[in-house]
Amino acid sequence: MSGLPRATELGLIGCHVCGLVCRSVPGDERLDGDGVHDAMACPRCGSTLHRRKPNSYTRTWALLIAAFLLYIPANVLPIMRTASLNDIDDNTIISGVVELWVKGSPDLAVIVFAASIVVPMLKFLSLSMLLLSSGRGSDWARPQRAKLYRLVEFIGYWSMLDVFVVALLTALVRFSVLSRVEPLPGVIFFGLTVVLTMLASMSFDPRLIWDGRNTDD
Amino acid sequence: MRPSEALLICEHCDTVYRRRALARGEVARCARCGFELDRHRALGVNALLALILTALIVFVQANMWPIVTLGLNGQYSATTLWGMIITMWQQDAQVVAVLAAATLFFFPLAKMLVLGWLLWFGRLGRRAPGFAPLMVGLHYLGPWTMSEVFVLGALVAIVKAHNYFDVVADPGIYAYAALTLLITIFAGVDLRQLWHQTPERSP
């Protein structure tokens, strides 16, 4: 037992919404967060009290898999069509990055690549790893895993970058037959992927990283 | 069930701490997981209210003024945020239109109005009507505002368009950049502190 007591050991429970510290009822399974018998409410803000986010593993896996399935068409399908007098060109996320690189903006190409490819992939890999290792109750690299979770939560929404780029170009490039930009289905899949990965990282409970075995204490 | 105000529980690992007052510039981090538990807030309620009022004015401008103008052979085309949202809706990308309207308009606006409302009453030492549900609402709104992503997106769009068109950055984009700065300042507002600063039972 380490010198840092956890809420469960002291018979306490913290409200996940407002942070109020409440006395927990030992053995009351309504507080285990299985989402079945949610009956106890925070006296201050009225939110349901949970020891852990309800159904964290199932929910996070489901959202993560759904996000990954949508990420495939988001990358394969074109996200934007540029049409001019004599030429129609369909762009995917990757071809947009390549275009930026070739046309002399390698710095922005790197930013867009990071936001659209690296961040979603990092989210898929990190959350899967966190789900698997926490599910086994592993105590491997806990502080680093906690840090990784915070990173994933912090950078997740930057992936929306390309969606806004397409939206803005569509609204701007409207020169009748001379030059037009239209959104294509890839951008919708991509927007939904970002929303689902954000929901996935929100439904993962970082407290799970610290539950389970302790070999070092 | 007796709520204990003297204790603090780390949101990320459930470690229990005794709450203590922080000195200027101090940040309390969880010894187990490194999560930021608490930090000293230099801005008082009045300063925060002034910031939010400024942000609201800048927000109105950012939404009314055009963001960028493109030129091609003497033709010009400009757009505002709502112009962009409506175009996406008409171009069969309703999902994108709804996402943009929510994360760039409705959520940031709601956040500023609610925070202003709560702080206004907090300044008078009272809890605003609807205090608890509004606080819960703010908690869930947290990560869903994306003005700063939009500013970067506008920059990328400008660079992309620059290869084919004459590009003029309009006042709207500067207003957006200013708004992003203001939002980062008051994003640091510790909502949970509002629970402590105002008495439990309001008149």
Ligand SMILES: [Zn+2]
């Ligand atoms: Zn609560």
Ligand SMILES: [Zn+2]
């Ligand atoms: Zn912690």
